[in-house]
Amino acid sequence: MLQNYITVAWRNMWKHKFFTLINIFGLSIGICFTLVIAVYVWQESSVNSQLRNADNQYIIQSKWKKPGLGYEMTTLAGLPQALKQNYPNLVANAYHWDGINSIVSKGDKHFQEILQVGDSSFINMYGFKLLDGDGATALKDPFSVVITEEKAIKYFGKTNCVGQTLTIESFKGEKHDFTVTGVLAKYRKNSVTNLIERSNSTFFLPAEAVKFLGRDLDSWSNVVVVGLLELKEGIKPADLVGPMKTLIKVNATPQIAANLDPYLINLQSYYQDNPVVKKTIFTLSCIALFILLMAVVNFVNICISSSSKRMKEMGVRKVLGGLRQQLIIQFLTESVLMVAIATLLSPGIYALSKPFFADLLSTEMTGILSLPYYFYLGLIAFALVIGILAGLYPALMLSSLKSVDSLKGKRDRVKDNVLFRKVLIGFQFSTAAVALIAAIVISAQIDLFFGKNLGFDKDYLIYAALPRDWSKTGVQKMERVRSELSQLPQVKSATLSWEIPDGGAVGYLQTYKFGADERQSFATTLMIADNQYANTYNIPLKAGEFFKKDYIQSDSALVVINEAQSKALGFKSPKEAIGRQFNAQYNPTFTICGVVANFQFGPMTGPVTPLMFMNVNQNNLYRYFSIKLRPGNTQADLAALQAKWTELMPGAPFEYNFMDDALAKIYRTEIQLKKASYLATGLAIVIVLLGLLGLISLSIQKRTREIGIRKVLGSSINGIVMLFLKDFVVVIAIAGLVACPLAYWMMNSWLNDYAYKTPLNVMPFGASLFSLLVVASVLITAQTIKAALANPVQSLRTE
Template identity: 60%
Template structure:
């Protein structure tokens, strides 16, 4: 019997190829997108879950009263180790590390790599395995290194490289060979070796290597290390609050005691909750989009199934007259519906395979392969198909099978009230969602364009930057200043600057107060270490004074440049009033004389207001990382090639790994750019699903009203009049849906934009474009479908049925 139901269902699908294709295509697109987003969400939820003893692993975070005093990500260097030593009943293990970047070389290969200097507990605490090497001895030698498989292939072309040597350069300009003691197995994404997406470490050095690199992993006044602890079974983070506060109070500087509140975040949650919860927000946003797209696809499917049901009343009557039982008719309808959804699901799985690379690229995250899920995952699509199939087939199965045979044969609708209002509500919901998604996409695009093309207060055009070898001494700074000057003499170069930071959100916390004022009322601000060419290279306008002196003199080390916000915060309303004034930093006896005041400019994301900022001379700090080069307009490719050639001559062992400043700015808005791409994809899919639904419903409407069209033509109706008949049926619904969705879209995007200190104003443009686009597409589809029926011979129309 089941085989007979299946055979009849298959014949019914083949008989109505057009409706079947529309239904299957719309539903398969919705299912495929939902599966892809589901796979993305599942992958994001799995981060850190496969670490050893993951339930007991925590990262120590820092909450600072004054955000300029430290980072939320890092903690006091001495805290993790001391917690383990003083409270062994609470803390089972610890791991902390310092992240640095340095030039790594082998033969003629020179690259700048991210390096993690940390404790020997790295492998045992998290269960990271070695593909090659002995985990027990991996970190015993101060000049040993554990590397990733990717790095081994990059330098050696193979993974079994234990005993080979890589040369690493210190921050004093010295070089030393590090023997590879282990090669890590392929690591799952985690927040230990890759604490965030911008910090992928490939080389892991023992704690003793810190001395060579000029770093330290100890000290209570060192708060720039990432720290983790593993709690004993049954211990909660709340039990560590008191011990952490006690140790800080007993050992840390008073300023740290007054400002710092440490807290623990479970590593299983950290990836989603850290960095302001950007991953969690993205998961929620994409899940919501996928849910509504799937809902629209299901509504389409159900709507067309219900619409077709009335046209099968005579079939039901004939089946009943010939002895068909009601339960057989119910099974028949349900089988047809489930078969349709099963086919759509299989096509969706194929679409998953095709679309996965493109969505992975759009989201900047690798979406899980189709066959990489646990076995039980593969039940979900087919359980879903069964449920949707039953839902779509329930109405025709129960209602049409209950009709009297005589009424069915006559095609009477008196007992089968087609819920026109209900169907119009469903169609309206779809159009409303399509308009909302499209409006949201346009506003997100406008805000991202404002970020990338708006006035940043400085000129990022034609600026390239690259990290340089480090010798943090007076001699090292002088050498780099000489190289800077030689590069600036190139005909393709406008200016060059040596600095510790570029304007990409980085900076160091600083405090200043006017000489003679109370040090406790010092103004917190961001601090940049630059040379005298920084303002010229980045086109930062000066409001008063000078940006140090045209040529460095020892006196520049005692000078400081501030921005307009800092000038006002320190009590000078006019920039020129600040020039020549003396300021101090708390805890320092060295006074600084303000030599210049710059205009305010964005050094980070536009989510935050521009705050006070100061510039100290790189010769004073003796810390530097970047050379920023302002190229002259023209052939950029030739200019960069010439710059690379000159760089190689001046610094033969330093890789020229350059980036344009536009790329650095774009990285500040990675989440927004991903959201923009996802919203565009969602907008296109939404419109496709809605228009497929319109095609199906118009086709059904034309099929049901074939005789009516013939009668109208006989009575003198024109082709435009018949087309207008069908347009009225849908355009009113479209416009009402769009009008309802506009205020909802406005509220959603107004709330989203409130998260940014600098934002666009919402205008009527996105709303008008969305409404016009949907209206025009709907008119085109309806016209194309109805024109065939409108111009056909009315005799054929009147002979139907």
């Protein structure tokens, strides 16, 4: 019997190919998009869950009573191993590491790479697997290195490369060979190797390598080391609070001990508790839910719309002895079959579009066969539930008609709830309008991020990481190189600095007015640069000078501050600040030689904060050349710059990025959201138009005779078109009235996270509603004209 139901269902679907195609296509696209977001949410929610003994793995976090003394995600260098040694009954294992950038070479291959220098417990503590090498001994030798599978292929063309050597450069400019002792198998995203979203470690060195690199993994004054612990079974994070405070009080400086409150977060929840991650998951989940809901509403609408065509078929079946129960099962079978086909198509569409979605969401997307079993169970349950819901109403409605009414095709006997379907269409229009308004506002805000009001000029500006020689000689060499690069006709100016304007400052200082109480201090962002920084980034100078042309030792106390720092120190104007002094903790008195205009150093989530520049010659710390190119043939200019770079610094890779790339990393989440909102808007509009098409088709079918009478009585085509437009314009108008307040509330809440935001005016609301109205009107007009041009004689014969 079931086979007969399926056969009849297939024949009916084939007979009405147009409606079948619309239904299956719309629903499969909605399911595919939902599947993509579900996979993304599952991946983000399972970050760190694959680590060995993940329930007992923790990261040490730092809460500073006075801001600017340290970072929340790092801890004191000496704390993790001290906890393991002094409290073995609480701590099963410990791992702490320092992340650095350096040049790695193999023959004539030279690349800037991210190195993670840490304890030998790294591999076994987290259960990372090696394709080659022994995890127990891989990080025992001071000059050993474990690399990822990707890097093994990059440098050696194969993964079985244990015993091969790579040359790594220290921060003193020295080079040493490191022996590859292990190749890590590809691992999923985690917070051990990928703590910072845009900084994924791929080279792992033993803690003993810090001596060669010139770093520190033991000092209790080093507050920028990542500390991780594996606790014993049954031990809670609260059990470590007392021991951590005790060790800090005994070993750290009084100021650190008085201001630092350490605490533990389980790695299972650490990544997911990030506000940005939470916000992204919630936003994308809501988008996917609404798209799926629209697709389902569309499917139900078209099922109901097309079912009334089959009234005579139902009458014939009843006359021939068909039971109502059999008719209901037939309708449900057809509906479930269509949903099943759409559901089966969606994984295929997902597989084909996976690279696109991976680029859209800036992440790797798991293959469809790698998903857990409950994904497939969910798809099966979805097909059954939606199929039954979509087919239930027309099945009950049509099977309840008398045989004679069905045979005569009297649609007026059908209790057809047009209002209900118009409400569904209104819901779809509201959702599409909200999506379109959100896309316009998000796009405008991101344009603001990349716009001209950053306080510096990012056009034709590139930056490139440098080989490290953090000594007086090293800085002098870099300044000579910078000078020669600046003389190229393609280069307008160049600067040597620790920072580019991406929020990554060298640190913070607690500063306060000269002679004031230290308790009145406030956090100031510390930057290190040469005297060409303001010129290269085109940061306006409000007073004084951006350091002297030639640095001498007596200038070591001279600093440049921004307007926010000038106001925080109590100066009425930038000119008043020139030559004045202020104090800072752990530092001598500083003298202000210049004041620059406020510029956006980090993301626009907060206002511009106090900031000061120290001369690179005083600190001997640097990371980047920033180079301002002249407008022209950019590719040719970069080629000339690379040639000169290689001549001046052989062995140093010229790996440059434009300033726009740095901003894109800062606003990665917002750019993701922008792309997702564009896609969601496109899908929403397609789905709402498909739903509108189904409703118009039903309305035209039911009013065919009316159209014929109106034509006979002299009605024009325009009059008939307006008759149908009038009904749906009201629906769209009501949908717009619902959508605008909702969209305003949503986008106003989203914009409140930014100190600088695009104005929320009437433009996105008006443009969205007008666009939807125009597109809908074109579709309605096209469908109605077709019916209005039909022969009225044929129309009048329609019951």
